[in-house]
Amino acid sequence: MIAQRNPTGPARTGASEAARNRADDVVDVDPLLLPADDPDATARMSPEDYDWYTAAGLDKNDEAELRDEHFQAEHSALALVLRADQLEVAVVAGHGEVIARQVSARIDGLWDDPAAAMGELRERVAEVLHAIDVIDPLRLAGIGVAVDGQVNARTGDVSFTTADQPELPIALRDMLNEEFAVAADQSAERIRLLSTGAAVGAAEHWRGAAVGRPNALILQLDDTIEGALVLDGELLTGPTGNAGRIGHISVDPYGPECRCGGRGCLQAIAGGAAIVDWAIGHGSARKPTAHRSPGPGATVRPAAAAGAGGAARELLPHADVLGVAAAARRGDPVALATFRRAGEAIGQALAGAVTLLDLDVVVLAGALAGVGPVLFDPIADGYECYAALPYASGPRIIPAVLGADAASIGAAAGLLARGCVPQRPS
Ligand SMILES: [Zn+2]
Structure with a gap:
């Protein structure tokens, strides 16, 4: 499903326009939309933002002028649906609407090299945030993560479900903290980790058949x-x-x-x-x-x-x-x-x-x-x-x-919905 696509130039897409194009609920974005590296950008970055902006090749000063005044980033959440061979990134607004979503191609052995997988994820996140004119993911209410596999909410480790034997656990929460520059003591507030099954359930209870x-x-x-x-x-x-x-x-x-x-x-x-x-x-x-x-x-x-x-x-x-x-x-x-x-x-x-x-x-x-x-x-x-x-x-x-959007909506639910907040690990 492609609601919007601009393969040729750096045209920006405002969130309100995206909302008007909700016929398919999806804003598909192209990697070519990212602006070229700005040699002066590094000097304008605060130290805590350095990694993210550098990695994304973006200029923080763009953000204020780019952000659609009607889009309330602080009332939206970034949703990451991570599968053994696929990455799904979405932005979910406060009432459960998916306003931008991108699903990667299937990548065999995606998590064999976790650092490379995080690099892939970084690109997908930058593209989706770019489509809604937000640069810093921490402007959003938080990051909801749904993992297609076993999760350990206590340790933040996950094992992806594959056709073969269960894989070795990956220290996903630690990697996400580092990737998004989230301090360890803020992690429980800013990053919510669920299985995809739990996320789909949260979504259907929040906005779907079990309302x-x-x-x-x-x-x-x-x-x-x-x-x-x-x-x-x-x-x-x-x-x-x-x-x-x-x-x-x-x-x-x-x-x-x-x-x-x-x-x-x-x-x-x-x-x-x-x-x-x-x-x-x-x-x-x-x-x-x-x-x-x-x-x-x-x-x-x-x-x-x-x-x-x-x-x-x-x-x-x-x-x-x-x-x-x-x-x-x-x-x-x-x-x-x-x-x-x-x-x-x-x-x-x-x-x-x-x-x-x-x-x-x-x-x-x-x-x-x-x-x-x-x-x-x-x-x-x-x-x-x-x-x-x-x-x-x-x-x-x-x-x-809720169909294909359910896992994204549910990943964000714990950050956006009252009465649907997953219990904190003890
Ligand atoms: Zn079994």
């Missing part, structure tokens, strides 16, 4: 399965920032091994990659095998609607899971059995969560949430089968509404 629902579970169904819990109106992160990680709860003691080291994890059965593996492993020409007795009243509707396929492709561009979903909608028996197996497993996990926590609503986000009834019907059947107690029998299971 007004004080007790919610928000599932993010992609190649991985993440979750976030909102209890009594507050995002629950847990002491290390990993609360809600429902993808690694086992739903089948005899199920496949999970890359986390467990067995029968929900993600190993119902994650996008697992769905593709299972469908391929069982061959599209073969008849479906009954893997689990269907829940009461289980039905399959192969002529389902397409759902949010466009958004899903953006979120999950390299997997074939949407192809499996399309085959299921055409009535392919193996594809249907694959989604039935996955959906019932998700329903079983949801039943456990709602029975434990007495939730108002369950929100399904991520690419798989867009595939429609081929997944939603088995989820409902699995849920009914395992949610036995009366109070757990009637929660609403609804699709998310």
Whole structure:
């Protein structure tokens, strides 16, 4: 999605203009917009700003005249969504609007050299801030960071989720403090670190499908399965920032091994990659095998609607899971059995969560949430089968509404939204 693009010259884009171009919610910016190095710029920089301005090749004195008077930087937040092979940078305004956003190309081995990754991030941040005429990221309310992997909110270390074994932890918070010249004692105020699952949950609770629902579970169904819990109106992160990680709860003691080291994890059965593996492993020409007795009243509707396929492709561009979903909608028996197996497993996990926590609503986000009834019907059947107690029998299971912006909005939520502030690590 490209709302604005200026590949030829140094024209500036005001935030109010950006806001008017919100048809696609995105301002895509080009690296060529950065001004050339100013040999006098260094002399005008204060020492604490030296690294940032030099690195970005920018002149601090430009900022006052460039900043749109209607744009309140101090009421906006920089959002960084960091994945194993991709960087997403956005600026989120005070009511949750994404006013500029840039998603990098996929970069294999991005974090193999953390310093090089930070250099890449520095460029992306400079471009996005330039698009809204802000130079110093510390003019914003703070920096919200969502990491696609394991986070340790106590230490600030993260490990990115990859297709292989978990990677060595990276001291991300220390690196961000240094990159953005944030003093260590200010770090907890200025930099908020979440998992992407928690960020998506925070976003859907703040501005999405779970607004007004004080007790919610928000599932993010992609190649991985993440979750976030909102209890009594507050995002629950847990002491290390990993609360809600429902993808690694086992739903089948005899199920496949999970890359986390467990067995029968929900993600190993119902994650996008697992769905593709299972469908391929069982061959599209073969008849479906009954893997689990269907829940009461289980039905399959192969002529389902397409759902949010466009958004899903953006979120999950390299997997074939949407192809499996399309085959299921055409009535392919193996594809249907694959989604039935996955959906019932998700329903079983949801039943456990709602029975434990007495939730108002369950929100399904991520690419798989867009595939429609081929997944939603088995989820409902699995849920009914395992949610036995009366109070757990009637929660609403609804699709998310924020799409590809959710992780950015949620990363910023803790800095901008009251009632959605992640608990501080103890
Ligand atoms: Zn697992």
